[in-house]
Amino acid sequence: MNVIEIRNLTKSYGKARGIIDVSFDVAEGEIFGFIGPNGAGKSTTIRTLLNLIHATSGSATVFGKDCRTHAPEIAREVGYLPSEVSYYDRMKVLDLLKYSASFYGKDCTKRIHELAAYMDLDLKRRIDDLSFGNKKKVGILQGLIHEPKLIILDEPTSGLDPLMQQRFFELLRQENAKGATILLSSHVLDEVQRLCGRVAIIKEGRIIRIESMSDLARDHYKKVGVEVGPEADAAFAALEGVTNLERKDGVVSFYYKGDINAVVAHLAGLRIRNLWVEEPTLEEIFLHYYQKEG
Amino acid sequence: MNVFLRELRANWKALFWWSFGMVLMIYAGMAKYTAYVDSGQDITAMMNQIPSTLRAALGFGDLDVMKASGFYGMLYLYVLLMVTIHAALLGATIVAKEERDRTSEFLMTRPASRARILTGKLLAAAVNVVVLNLVCLGLSVAVVAQYAHGEDLTSDILLLMGAMLLVQFVFLFLGSAIAAVWKRPKAAASAATTVMLTTYVLSIVVDVNKNLDFLRYLTPFKWFQAAPIMRDQAYQPVYVALAAVVAVACIVATYVGYGKRDLYI
Incomplete structure (x- = not known):
């Protein structure tokens, strides 16, 4: 009701x-x-x-x-x-x-x-x-x-x-x-x-x-961070759905939207030291809507 | 009931000071009468030299101010002016203050219709107006008796105070209607007093200029004047009816206007 x-x-x-x-x-x-x-x-x-x-x-x-x-x-x-x-x-x-x-x-x-x-x-x-x-x-x-x-x-x-x-x-x-x-x-x-x-x-x-x-979070960008050597950067850039790619202090981070399996498959072939996958905060989603449609 | 009691509590201090002011005014006013009489001069002659326009403006057009009754009739106009200011201000603020003080968001989200809240407020305001009227009545009877030299003025005073109550109600509801209909709560009280003083000035204009006599229907100050009431020992029915119609119309405007409009928050 x-x-x-x-x-x-x-x-x-x-x-x-x-x-x-x-x-x-x-x-x-x-x-x-x-x-x-x-x-x-x-x-x-x-x-x-x-x-x-x-x-x-x-x-x-x-x-x-x-x-x-x-x-x-x-x-x-x-x-x-x-x-x-x-x-x-x-x-x-x-x-x-x-x-x-x-x-x-x-x-x-x-x-x-x-x-x-x-x-x-x-x-x-x-x-x-x-x-x-x-x-x-x-x-x-x-x-x-x-x-x-x-x-x-x-x-x-x-x-x-x-x-x-x-x-x-x-x-x-x-x-x-x-x-x-x-x-x-x-x-x-x-x-x-x-x-x-x-x-x-x-x-x-x-x-x-x-x-x-x-749903709001799922349907949205995830934040991915991978601690990996610089040789992998180009491969990430080629992956479809990746935006805001950057490297800082040995960590590659990017926003990813799409099937998470594609990222996992890609990572399987790499030698990584650490990995983070985060839901975006509501604030990030919110700013996204406001900027995109503003 | 809760709104009514709350408004009584919120207003009793103001009512006390208004009553105190009226006490001073009536007492000091009648004390002046003794000064007139005791001076031994023929003030009547002097008074008669004052142009009729000025006499009208000062409120003693046809009154014999050497008599206690005549003097009281003149004083009545000033008493009336004060209590109608009180009524107009009270009517406007009791409605507008919730918006002015930003408490409307609290009060108007309680489970009570705007009409119910208005009823509580207007009843409390009416009690205030009646109390102030009774203070003036009681005091007038007591004070005037001291100076009357055998004249019995009680019935005159009762008639005048009855008339005053009608005018008070007219301005109380005029004030509430202005506050209810108009969307500027901060200006409601000054608007109500402006309208009230305008009708007062209009009553003087009518006194001064006989050609404008038809305008007397627009100003409650002309409806119940001391001299004719004391002379006839009665009100003119047309004005009683007019006062009732205006008061009821203002009450309707208060409820309809306040029920309809967006609250200012």
Whole structure:
């Protein structure tokens, strides 16, 4: 079952580009990555899903309900962490979280305290006394205290220190294990790679690729490094599918796209001292798409 | 209910200071009346020399300011001006502040429709407006009684404060409608007060220039003027109806406008 279904969603801001013809689905229980640089349309898509802004055309459903007409119902089961957190400055953290909880009609007190302890957040402080990172923690808590079935995160880790990032990701994995679906928008590709099963790549308002992380990597260049004498270089250069060939410190490295058996057969005839075959990082794939189609 | 309570809490301090300001204004205003009367001079004669245009602009067109009732009628205009500024500002900011302070992304992703959130906000604003009105009412009755020299002004004051409440509501909802429809939350409050002060200036223009009398329907300040209300001991039904229509139209505009538009984030 799909938790989110987006169909040909378009949002234009007058002359400025918003998003164009965006379509993708997020299945129940998956962690879906939504990647693209700043201004590509990630937040626009998410805000449309949340009924903060209204699409020019196209439609989106969450839990099978139209995101515009059933927004309050949908919101009951959604936790949202915006990219820029901002809350009522003069409120105390605990009061804000209680205010948030009051909308869901369930007692979240225990969970507020559990999560605050886990994320190391002082509930007695006033919002305007908090650092950016601590405000982000407040954002994480308000997004999770009502145990939502769908968690939407827009650039979640900016401002969090590495330890907190790790704890936060652990928290997300736990929620996911309990059945929550997660939509994670980011331009920090490393975090998407660590968490997500599938990703959609958005560029200048259009989705250019939707694929599972493993397919994305498989279908892509591999990085090969071979520690071998210089006599083999010419042979590598002749191999079809090899690009970016270079020799450095006794190691030949190149990108290879194609049947890996061809490389293995080729290597069999050589006397090599060491060998690396690496999956490209998401960042490399991403840059590849952006450069190729840019 | 939670939004309503939250807004009451968020606004009570401001309401306190506004009430305090009104207390000072009414108290100091009526204290000045004693100064007039005690000076022993025939101020009426002096007043009569003031051109009618200026008299109108100062708010005591046909009032006998040597009488406590007349003086209070003049003071009423200034009280009205203050509380309508309060109402217009409150109406605009209570809607616009979520966008201005960037909290709309938080509030509007809770499981509550925009209409429900608006209802909580407008009810809280209405409570603020009523409280400020009651403060003025209670204080007026108490203070004026000290200077009335046997005149019983309670029914006048009740009538004037009732009228004031209607005008307050008109401007409260005008403010909320501007903030709800207009996409510039930071400018909503100043736009609302600009509209409000424009209608005030228009009311003076109408006073001064009788040829423009038909414009009186455009300015709530002309709908409930102290002199005719105190004279007739009644409102003119046409203006009560007009106030109701404008207030309801603004409420509808608030809900429709806010429900439809993209939130500024």
